Amino acid sequence: xxxxxxxxxxxxxxxxxxxxxxxxxxxxxxxxxVMRDVLIALIPAVLAGAWFFGAxxxxxxxxxxxxxxxxxxxxxKIMRRENTTGDLSAAVTGLLLxxxxxxSIELWMAVVGGAAAIVIGKQIFGGIGQNFMNPALVGRVVxxxxxxxxxxxxxxxxxxxxxxxxxxxxxxxDAVSAATPLALAKAxxxxxxxxxxxxxxxxxxPSYSALFLGGVAGCIGETSALAVLxxxxxxxxxxxxxxxxxxxxxxxxxxxxxxxxxxxxxxxGDPLYQILSGGLFLGAFFMATDYSTSxxxxxxxxxxxxxxxxxxxxxxxxxxxxEGVSYSILIMNVVVPLIDRYTIPTVFGGGKPHE
Amino acid sequence: xxxxxxxxxAGGGASGSAGALDAANAGGSAGANLLTVFRNGLLDExxxxxxxxxxxxxxxxxxxxxxxxxxxxSAMAVLICSNIVISxxxxxxxxxxxxxxxxxVIAGFVTIVDLLLHAFVPSLYSALGIFIPLIVVNCIILAxxxxxxxxxxxxRSAADGLGMGVGFTAALILIGSLxxxxxxxxIFGIDLTQRLFSPAALMLLPPGGFLAYGAVLAVxxxxxxxxxxxxxxxxxxxxxxxxxxERAGLADARGNGGAV
Numbered sequence: 001x002x003x004x005x006x007x008x009x010x011x012x013x014x015x016x017x018x019x020x021x022x023x024x025x026x027x028x029x030x031x032x033x034v035m036r037d038v039l040i041a042l043i044p045a046v047l048a049g050a051w052f053f054g055a056x057x058x059x060x061x062x063x064x065x066x067x068x069x070x071x072x073x074x075x076x077k078i079m080r081r082e083n084t085t086g087d088l089s090a091a092v093t094g095l096l097l098x099x100x101x102x103x104s105i106e107l108w109m110a111v112v113g114g115a116a117a118i119v120i121g122k123q124i125f126g127g128i129g130q131n132f133m134n135p136a137l138v139g140r141v142v143x144x145x146x147x148x149x150x151x152x153x154x155x156x157x158x159x160x161x162x163x164x165x166x167x168x169x170x171x172x173x174d175a176v177s178a179a180t181p182l183a184l185a186k187a188x189x190x191x192x193x194x195x196x197x198x199x200x201x202x203x204x205x206p207s208y209s210a211l212f213l214g215g216v217a218g219c220i221g222e223t224s225a226l227a228v229l230x231x232x233x234x235x236x237x238x239x240x241x242x243x244x245x246x247x248x249x250x251x252x253x254x255x256x257x258x259x260x261x262x263x264x265x266x267x268x269g270d271p272l273y274q275i276l277s278g279g280l281f282l283g284a285f286f287m288a289t290d291y292s293t294s295x296x297x298x299x300x301x302x303x304x305x306x307x308x309x310x311x312x313x314x315x316x317x318x319x320x321x322x323e324g325v326s327y328s329i330l331i332m333n334v335v336v337p338l339i340d341r342y343t344i345p346t347v348f349g350g351g352k353p354h355e
Numbered sequence: 356x357x358x359x360x361x362x363x364x365a366g367g368g369a370s371g372s373a374g375a376l377d378a379a380n381a382g383g384s385a386g387a388n389l390l391t392v393f394r395n396g397l398l399d400e401x402x403x404x405x406x407x408x409x410x411x412x413x414x415x416x417x418x419x420x421x422x423x424x425x426x427x428x429s430a431m432a433v434l435i436c437s438n439i440v441i442s443x444x445x446x447x448x449x450x451x452x453x454x455x456x457x458x459x460v461i462a463g464f465v466t467i468v469d470l471l472l473h474a475f476v477p478s479l480y481s482a483l484g485i486f487i488p489l490i491v492v493n494c495i496i497l498a499x500x501x502x503x504x505x506x507x508x509x510x511r512s513a514a515d516g517l518g519m520g521v522g523f524t525a526a527l528i529l530i531g532s533l534x535x536x537x538x539x540x541x542i543f544g545i546d547l548t549q550r551l552f553s554p555a556a557l558m559l560l561p562p563g564g565f566l567a568y569g570a571v572l573a574v575x576x577x578x579x580x581x582x583x584x585x586x587x588x589x590x591x592x593x594x595x596x597x598x599x600x601e602r603a604g605l606a607d608a609r610g611n612g613g614a615v
Binding site: 108112120142145146147148150 | 552553554555556557558560562566
């Protein structure tokens with residue numbers, strides 16, 4: 001596989017001595033191993049989604065994963081290129097997409113979203129390593145712009161819903177609707193009420209523990225910050241990702257929402273609430289750190305995280321949309337080539353001569 | 356008028372070289388009749404899918420099939436009329452100021468079309484909006500004036516305008532129908548899906564224009580892949596005068612067989 005992550009891993013060691021350009025040290029890190037780690041890291045978030053939103057979320061996950069893998073297989077086949085479903089990257093895209101969908105999403109829409117993620121987001125540009133935007137977020141945004149109503153129809157989180165009655169379809173699910181923590185915060189912040197028939201009684205903000213442990217309405221993967229954090233720490237320990245992007249992302253978002261999140265007062269916001277709610281953890285640990293759509297150097301990664309955090313805070317605080325993690329990451333994805341260009345590391349012995 | 360006489364007339368034109376078609380049709384001096392000229396615009400050199408010209412209106416107004424028809428017919432009317440007039444006055448225009456002269460002729464016909472649409476089909480006029488006046492700078496029309504009408508007889512220029520116009524209209528209808536079907540569930544306003552699926556509004560937004568255009572283009576390229584040949588500089592009517600050696604170097608660099 002020519003595009004398998006760090007340079008040199010795809011070398012064929014069929015000769016005793018290989019004469020190549022540097023680097024000469026090859027590691028055993030393959031795309032498949034990295035992607036397997038990401039899948040393992042996503043297990044807590046999937047389980048949390050199932051626990052709070054019911055077994056249907058597992059079905060949504062299975063459907064998007066199957067759609068993404070099938071789209072990858074057939075698009076490679078049509079383009080007469082080698083089959084890359086074995087590196088598990090399509091499965092990761094599918095699972096991430098599922099975690100970014102509301103629990104009551106229609107399954108056929110999830111299939112279309114998965115196919116759009118792989119075909120438009122990835123394979124059109126040449127497959128893994130060549131895509132300039134996070135495929136899962138491309139799929140999510142395609143669905144969000146196409147079917148806005150279905151994509152913002154939130155069902156309430158019920159602890160232990162996994163073992164409750166499984167909703168049979170869309171009709172049963174949208175009988176009860178709920179507001180996401182960010183929509184509630186936005187309604188309070190702007191002073192306006194929510195439109196979706198929610199009374200003032202439901203306008204109470206969820207507690208920090210509910211936000212952290214889970215039990216708030218939202219996408220399948222964003223109900224429990226703890227579950228996402230566990231996965232993120234696993235990725236950090238396995239050195240699949242570095243701390244730079246998540247730290248810069250969360251830090252800058254927290255700082256800005258703290259500074260400008262208060263109504264009329266400076267530094268009157270609630271940064272903890274903002275960080276724990278919505279898709280910030282999921283985006284910071286799993287989406288913004290995607291190898292092919294994030295900068296290569298540490299300095300570049302800090303810039304990327306900073307940009308994501310600033311854009312997220314701006315969208316959350318100053319636009320009509322309650323959540324902005326997806327768009328901020330996609331916008332920063334587009335800027336990554338520029339970041340890489342301006343953060344070229346100085347070679348050993350290079351740099352400016354001393355005066 | 357025989358073909359021979361036409362070609363002589365073409366030879367006295369602005370640049371003195373043969374028309375685009377003669378080269379495309381293996382350089383036959385008497386081969387291209389009016390039907391071939393028409394067919395060339397409709398299929399072989401379809402402005403939207405082969406020349407990739409006029410992409411701005413293609414992307415912008417194809418949110419429905421009706422808009423595609425309106426835009427295509429408006430552009431076709433301007434194209435035929437401007438081709439005829441420019442062909443008529445091709446020997447009077449000094450070579451150095453030919454582009455401003457073309458633009459003036461085209462702008463005159465666009466104004467006529469603009470006023471006619473405003474008067475008789477106001478709904479279409481408001482749907483197409485700024486893109487009607489923008490036909491003035493539509494590169495299909497300017498390209499045909501520069502590459503065909505100013506080098507060919509009136510009859511051939513009219514046939515070229517008709518062929519290119521029909522080709523453009525057909526392409527806009529195709530893309531418009533696709534976007535309207537996926538984005539609204541209808542074609543020409545007729546509900547074809549009976550609301551079996553909720554339409555993807557994305558296809559009516561600007562990204563949907565790029566997606567639909569690209570998808571149709573990809574399918575057409577795939578289907579016609581075995582029928583097209585890379586002809587390189589010989590088919591290019593611009594005659595940039597590049598030497599063979601330079602051309603070969605460029606071909607190596609671009610890997611496209613020498614087409615500049």
